[in-house]
Amino acid sequence: MKTQYAIGVDLGGTNIKCGIVTEKGKIVKKVSVKTKADKGPDVVISQIKKGVAKLLEGEKRKIQGIGLGAPGIVKHKKGIVENPPNLPGWGKVELGRILEKEFGLSIFLENDANAAAIGEMIFGAGEKIRSFIFVTLGTGVGGGIIQKKKLIRGDSGAAGEIGHISIDYKGRKCNCGSYGCIEAYIGNAYLVDRAKRSLRYHPESKLNEIIAENDGYLSPRLINEAAKLKDEFAINFIKESGKLLGYALASAVNVLDIPSIIIGGGTAGFGALLFESVQSAARERVLKSLKEKINVIPAQLKNDAGIKGASALVFYNLRKKSK
Amino acid sequence: MKTQYAIGVDLGGTNIKCGIVTEKGKIVKKVSVKTKADKGPDVVISQIKKGVAKLLEGEKRKIQGIGLGAPGIVKHKKGIVENPPNLPGWGKVELGRILEKEFGLSIFLENDANAAAIGEMIFGAGEKIRSFIFVTLGTGVGGGIIQKKKLIRGDSGAAGEIGHISIDYKGRKCNCGSYGCIEAYIGNAYLVDRAKRSLRYHPESKLNEIIAENDGYLSPRLINEAAKLKDEFAINFIKESGKLLGYALASAVNVLDIPSIIIGGGTAGFGALLFESVQSAARERVLKSLKEKINVIPAQLKNDAGIKGASALVFYNLRKKSK
Numbered sequence: 001m002k003t004q005y006a007i008g009v010d011l012g013g014t015n016i017k018c019g020i021v022t023e024k025g026k027i028v029k030k031v032s033v034k035t036k037a038d039k040g041p042d043v044v045i046s047q048i049k050k051g052v053a054k055l056l057e058g059e060k061r062k063i064q065g066i067g068l069g070a071p072g073i074v075k076h077k078k079g080i081v082e083n084p085p086n087l088p089g090w091g092k093v094e095l096g097r098i099l100e101k102e103f104g105l106s107i108f109l110e111n112d113a114n115a116a117a118i119g120e121m122i123f124g125a126g127e128k129i130r131s132f133i134f135v136t137l138g139t140g141v142g143g144g145i146i147q148k149k150k151l152i153r154g155d156s157g158a159a160g161e162i163g164h165i166s167i168d169y170k171g172r173k174c175n176c177g178s179y180g181c182i183e184a185y186i187g188n189a190y191l192v193d194r195a196k197r198s199l200r201y202h203p204e205s206k207l208n209e210i211i212a213e214n215d216g217y218l219s220p221r222l223i224n225e226a227a228k229l230k231d232e233f234a235i236n237f238i239k240e241s242g243k244l245l246g247y248a249l250a251s252a253v254n255v256l257d258i259p260s261i262i263i264g265g266g267t268a269g270f271g272a273l274l275f276e277s278v279q280s281a282a283r284e285r286v287l288k289s290l291k292e293k294i295n296v297i298p299a300q301l302k303n304d305a306g307i308k309g310a311s312a313l314v315f316y317n318l319r320k321k322s323k
Numbered sequence: 324m325k326t327q328y329a330i331g332v333d334l335g336g337t338n339i340k341c342g343i344v345t346e347k348g349k350i351v352k353k354v355s356v357k358t359k360a361d362k363g364p365d366v367v368i369s370q371i372k373k374g375v376a377k378l379l380e381g382e383k384r385k386i387q388g389i390g391l392g393a394p395g396i397v398k399h400k401k402g403i404v405e406n407p408p409n410l411p412g413w414g415k416v417e418l419g420r421i422l423e424k425e426f427g428l429s430i431f432l433e434n435d436a437n438a439a440a441i442g443e444m445i446f447g448a449g450e451k452i453r454s455f456i457f458v459t460l461g462t463g464v465g466g467g468i469i470q471k472k473k474l475i476r477g478d479s480g481a482a483g484e485i486g487h488i489s490i491d492y493k494g495r496k497c498n499c500g501s502y503g504c505i506e507a508y509i510g511n512a513y514l515v516d517r518a519k520r521s522l523r524y525h526p527e528s529k530l531n532e533i534i535a536e537n538d539g540y541l542s543p544r545l546i547n548e549a550a551k552l553k554d555e556f557a558i559n560f561i562k563e564s565g566k567l568l569g570y571a572l573a574s575a576v577n578v579l580d581i582p583s584i585i586i587g588g589g590t591a592g593f594g595a596l597l598f599e600s601v602q603s604a605a606r607e608r609v610l611k612s613l614k615e616k617i618n619v620i621p622a623q624l625k626n627d628a629g630i631k632g633a634s635a636l637v638f639y640n641l642r643k644k645s646k
């Protein structure tokens with residue numbers, strides 16, 4: 001079969017990353033433009049157009065369509081992006097229609113976590129798995145559910161909010177207004193906050209020095225570095241965080257009966273330490289018939305996962321159509 | 324259209340209830356036989372055959388098939404019932420094949436909570452709702468998920484275990500081995516146990532007398548009676564139980580984006596008190612975009628819900644085929 005190409009656009013709060021991607025998930029061309037989020041939707045839209053236009057400049061390959069992943073609520077059928085959290089002043093923007101008019105190509109929009117889940121299904125760790133729960137660990141804890149090779153969207157396209165499974169109804173207050181959401185334990189800011197609080201009781205940890213060297217700054221990456229230096233506090237902290245995620249996932253697995261779990265995003269860089277504790281905690285807590293089936297694996301799309309996931313939307317939708 | 328008929332078999336631990344049901348959910352004939360669970364699978368199987376044979380005796384109406392709801396794990400495609408919790412010594416029984424051979428009719432098996440969910444979709448409160456979460460409150464807390472008019476089965480047919488969403492990872496130990504499962508708060512025995520413990524601090528509650536009159540026995544029904552007598556403890560206890568269920572459901576709704584919830588089973592007899600607190604707690608805890616959509620309503624199939632749900636399996640599968 002002739003190689004097929006699609007454009008993927010990763011609409012972030014700081015940068016808009018665009019790429020031409022093959023149906024095997026290889027990026028053959030890439031550009032990045034500033035989002036200019038503070039300038040409002042009109043400027044951001046023209047930045048998106050600029051990015052895609054740059055990609056298409058002198059391009060001879062046939063492009064099958066444009067996929068775009070955006071934060072927040074995306075009405076994929078109507079092509080509407082609603083109030084993305086990092087893009088102030090948006091309201092509802094008919095991005096699908098706007099881009100289709102501009103480029104004359106088919107446009108596929110999706111929430112960024114859902115796009116990443118589809119990316120793993122089409123090009124990544126989920127290629128050979130019929131159903132899986134995808135979790136992305138970063139500023140927030142996002143997710144997407146693939147069931148029998150299809151994305152579960154739910155009634156309004158908001159399904160897969162793994163980050164807002166509560167593990168403790170009397171627990172930590174979450175940004176969303178609820179309590180005990182797993183995001184309120186392991187979303188980046190919460191994770192760092194938890195670590196800093198616990199460190200008060202662990203003056204022996206190397207992390208204290210690391211924080212001092214960084215003028216009070218701490219990040220998941222720095223915690224990971226300490227763990228690699230065999231800092232016991234950092235190691236236990238990562239294990240504990242994995243355990244909490246495993247508990248949240250156990251509830252999701254009991255509801256969905258989907259025991260395959262793919263984890264991506266920055267915090268997934270915690271590596272085997274994290275993955276093993278997620279897996280053993282989930283096994284410990286799910287129903288008996290599911291225990292042995294629990295399988296927690298890392299996402300495969302790492303660099304440019306956003307572009308690849310967005311481009312995967314095109315291949316995903318084309319395959320559905322051709323069936 | 325000519326009236327269609329199906330047989331529904333509700334395989335319980337004590338009784339096997341069988342009925343001929345119309346496609347509108349009306350039972351036109353009904354028999355009940357003892358399960359004789361302690362005598363092992365062979366005797367139970369012959370009891371099922373006896374019940375169905377009694378129904379078919381002299382029957383002139385054309386029967387479209389037999390649906391059967393069984394507790395525990397049911398492999399619906401293979402027609403296998405696996406280790407039902409109340410039927411000792413079963414292992415795996417190919418009930419589908421056995422009944423098909425005996426009666427020459429199409430057989431459809433399903434876990435009893437899933438059958439009840441399908442019953443609500445075909446005949447009940449879910450008739451006009453495209454997607455809903457069904458919860459049944461009784462000895463256990465069971466559930467079934469209907470998404471776009473289809474039952475979600477998951478990888479191994481075990482999906483919908485709403486009762487094993489944990490609301491507190493450090494919470495009450497559940498029979499399943501996990502902690503904080505909502506079943507460990509509001510499953511019948513747990514519910515009664517929680518009420519009895521709290522009553523120590525509420526000597527003013529009428530429930531204390533009720534328990535004394537019943538030789539130490541307490542049940543959800545008795546708690547409900549006390550609430551109807553305006554016993555403050557009983558009222559608050561029911562509200563609190565509803566709140567906990569609402570919290571568990573909030574996690575499920577965030578994952579599934581299915582904000583319509585149908586609640587059935589004995590404890591649903593707590594009525595408006597329960598439903599209102601489930602709904603307000605779920606609204607309080609779900610993501611903002613879902614709050615207003617949360618809608619908690621009672622199941623419609625009450626008496627003989629088991630027979631009706633089981634018969635609905637036949638109509639559900641026939642409709643799918645005819646599409």
